[in-house]
């Protein structure tokens with residue numbers, strides 16, 4: 001997704017997920033589930049009543065929550081990508097600024113994802129879990145996510161994996177949750193929509209934007225039951241894995257923070273200093289208002305007005321370039337999100353003992369880079385995308401339950417990186433060329449800092 005229209009659209013369509021007391025309710029659900037599960041693990045391990053609760057109460061509630069999320073993934077991803085690409089039509093009219101933004105986004109996102117994948121491989125935060133227990137847990141969750149898991153069962157290898165990216169039948173690709181194939185079709189369709197500009201295609205684009213708005217609203221509603229679902233997930237997991245779960249989760253949070261930290265405090269300063277010729281210290285101090293806003297809202301879209309103002313009044317970047325880069329970047333250049341998705345997928349694969357070959361990891365990397373475009377800049381925007389990637393690499397998407405409880409905090413951190421990353425991009429694009437975009441950026445104009 002890109003552009004202010006899309007951002008505004010998402011902001012309007014989405015109730016403020018995770019705002020207000022929802023985040024507290026999620027935290028309470030997390031703690032109660034964890035404490036309850038640990039108590040069951042410590043005092044009533046293997047007791048019949050614990051098994052009964054897991055099988056008939058907490059297990060099914062968690063599954064229903066996940067199924068509600070999965071149900072919305074295809075419409076959400078498809079509509080977000082199609083509209084995102086269609087809006088990138090601006091890139092054409094922006095000439096070199098557009099191309100530079102695109103190239104920058106691809107290079108820096110690749111660096112980000114490579115860092116996170118390297119870190120998970122080196123530090124192995126999810127490795128060493130009792131395989132029998134993990135499999136038992138997967139068996140319990142398998143039913144709910146079985147349709148998605150099936151898709152990955154016949155995962156392809158080598159050149160076939162590449163060929164399979166192009167779906168021969170989009171309906172069957174969707175029904176088997178073949179994420180890359182669906183993404184490919186959505187990208188292709190978006191390009192088609194760019195090329196044919198008639199009254200009817202405008203209407204079609206509007207309708208697809210409508211699908212996006214509805215999907216976002218429904219996800220917002222589903223997220224409301226997250227506290228109960230998270231209680232259930234944590235109870236199931238900690239009753240099964242006991243204290244080991246806590247250690248693994250802490251290691252996972254540590255690796256995500258380390259990856260985000262490396263990008264924020266090593267890669268960005270290096271880019272700022274050597275490519276943009278800007279003092280990193282001055283940059284961080286000038287952008288702190290936007291960072292704080294991103295941290296507290298966990299939404300790049302909600303932070304866009306603040307980021308625009310900061311670029312204008314603090315960084316003093318050329319208005320038109322900054323507006324273009326920031327509006328596109330709010331949803332299409334999400335370094336933090338790409339890193340988080342990479343770490344999470346590999347962590348869960350390790351946790352559940354799924355061996356990922358180098359080719360599988362390259363697949364994860366590619367999807368995480370692409371997912372930068374397909375992930376909405378709203379709180380929890382990554383979750384449905386992660387569910388799909390998990391299915392794509394053969395890890396039960398139900399595993400996402402493991403990280404839901406700590407997601408809110410990590411969301412705040414990765415969104416900060418997303419927003420700072422957009423501002424770094426704006427700084428670099430402004431510094432590496434004197435050409436201001438030549439017209440055709442009404443959307444950027446609309447997002448004038450004066451509206452803030």
Ligand code: ASP
Pocket residue numbers: 298299300301334336337340375376377378379380381382383411414415418
């Ligand atoms: N919350 C993130 C953002 O708005 C998206 C995500 O969930 O990763 O940038």
